[in-house]
Amino acid sequence: MSNLPTFARAATLLATYGVASCSGADSTAGAIAGAAAAERNASDRPFTTTVVAQFNEPWAMTFLPDGRLLVTEKKGALKLYTIGGPVREVTGAPTVAYGGQGGLGDVVLHPNFAKNGLVYLSYAEAGEGGTRGAAVARAKLTLDANGGGALSNPQVIWRQVPKVSGSGHYGHRILFGPDGHLWISSGERQQFDPAQDMNANLGKILRLNEDGSVPADNPFAGKGGVTAQIWTLGHRNPLGINFDAQGRLWNIEMGPRGGDELNVVVRGANYGYPIVSNGDHYDGRTIPDHDTRPEFKAPAVWWTPVISPASFVFYSGSEFPAWRGDALIGGLSSKALVRVEFDGEKAREAERFDMGERIREVEQGPDGALWLLEDEKDGSGGRLLKLRRQVEPGRRTETAVKLPSAAAPRMWTR
Numbered sequence: 001m002s003n004l005p006t007f008a009r010a011a012t013l014l015a016t017y018g019v020a021s022c023s024g025a026d027s028t029a030g031a032i033a034g035a036a037a038a039e040r041n042a043s044d045r046p047f048t049t050t051v052v053a054q055f056n057e058p059w060a061m062t063f064l065p066d067g068r069l070l071v072t073e074k075k076g077a078l079k080l081y082t083i084g085g086p087v088r089e090v091t092g093a094p095t096v097a098y099g100g101q102g103g104l105g106d107v108v109l110h111p112n113f114a115k116n117g118l119v120y121l122s123y124a125e126a127g128e129g130g131t132r133g134a135a136v137a138r139a140k141l142t143l144d145a146n147g148g149g150a151l152s153n154p155q156v157i158w159r160q161v162p163k164v165s166g167s168g169h170y171g172h173r174i175l176f177g178p179d180g181h182l183w184i185s186s187g188e189r190q191q192f193d194p195a196q197d198m199n200a201n202l203g204k205i206l207r208l209n210e211d212g213s214v215p216a217d218n219p220f221a222g223k224g225g226v227t228a229q230i231w232t233l234g235h236r237n238p239l240g241i242n243f244d245a246q247g248r249l250w251n252i253e254m255g256p257r258g259g260d261e262l263n264v265v266v267r268g269a270n271y272g273y274p275i276v277s278n279g280d281h282y283d284g285r286t287i288p289d290h291d292t293r294p295e296f297k298a299p300a301v302w303w304t305p306v307i308s309p310a311s312f313v314f315y316s317g318s319e320f321p322a323w324r325g326d327a328l329i330g331g332l333s334s335k336a337l338v339r340v341e342f343d344g345e346k347a348r349e350a351e352r353f354d355m356g357e358r359i360r361e362v363e364q365g366p367d368g369a370l371w372l373l374e375d376e377k378d379g380s381g382g383r384l385l386k387l388r389r390q391v392e393p394g395r396r397t398e399t400a401v402k403l404p405s406a407a408a409p410r411m412w413t414r
């Protein structure tokens with residue numbers, strides 16, 4: 001876009017002056033000549049945006065208890081980033097089937113990571129005859145003195161069944177819930193019907209124990225096999241799962257042509273895909289909308305046109321107190337950060353910020369700042385952004401470098 005040169009200059013300045021805020025930041029911002037008009041746009045936002053690092057095809061991230069950041073790169077590398085310092089490789093990551101939407105995926109910590117060092121990774125795994133499927137492995141992370149680390153004693157604890165051809169819709173977001181269980185969102189691999197097939201764990205949200213075994217109180221536990229893993233069914237490509245502060249589980253998923261969904265995830269429920277969707281097939285065939293089949297659980301919010309939700313968090317920090325309890329969703333095709341407000345199990349889009357790039361991953365940092373990973377862009381990497389509250393000019397005590405945002409025109413529509 002038109003201001004990419006100034007965008008790039010801001011990144012260069014950051015590389016020169018270091019990361020985050022500094023007391024002389026006004027002069028730094030002033031050095032971004034020609035960006036003044038864009039900065040006025042940026043100042044209308046409730047946050048400032050700072051580029052802090054860059055990764056090669058980043059997909060997911062999670063904070064370690066010491067404030068460092070684990071970042072997955074789709075080609076298979078697990079990186080450890082010391083904020084404001086070096087990016088190092090963590091050795092021992094699983095071999096991935098890179099291609100299409102597949103590769104190294106999500107990364108989360110075991111709830112007792114501080115004691116057991118266990119890290120969980122999802123990824124695309126090759127199978128027989130050119131097939132592929134998502135898998136989840138856990139391994140022990142040992143940190144070294146140079147800012148890197150190593151994974152050891154890897155165990156594959158879950159796999160998509162069946163493995164199929166193609167390289168899309170793995171889903172494979174992973175989450176430890178407040179109940180200590182391991183939750184996996186499993187996409188339908190662009191095969192449609194498996195989302196309704198109880199003998200496949202595709203197109204489902206799954207609930208497991210930390211070692212991959214099945215909790216006895218799962219809704220279909222008595223059926224055995226992969227059926228026992230199923231918590232909910234009828235999902236397409238669920239790319240985000242999180243519990244809200246009230247203990248309700250929610251998921252976001254990519255709809256087909258139209259019909260992106262935010263759902264409250266209710267034990268044993270069927271969300272209807274591909275029988276119903278508020279979107280339609282890409283080949284033009286219609287899919288009946290949710291209101292035609294009330295036996296399937298309908299989304300709390302849906303989007304047509306789509307936002308392409310790739311991940312989300314429930315915000316709980318002090319940096320943006322007005323957003324506590326809200327969902328913040330990163331959008332791919334929408335290139336947006338979307339804020340959703342809730343009233344019990346009702347929800348609505350409250351606000352949308354155009355970020356100018358596809359947003360792959362959203363995290364809340366230990367300090368309450370929001371951290372965003374951009375999607376890979378044309379071989380030039382995906383940037384890690386830190387969003388902090390925009391302090392009113394008269395009360396400014398510190399200033400992060402504000403990126404010019406002509407590449408990110410405000411888009412308050414919808």
Ligand SMILES: [Ca+2]
Binds near residue numbers: 060361
């Ligand atoms: Ca994450």
Ligand SMILES: [Ca+2]
Binds near residue numbers: 278279280286288289
């Ligand atoms: Ca439809």
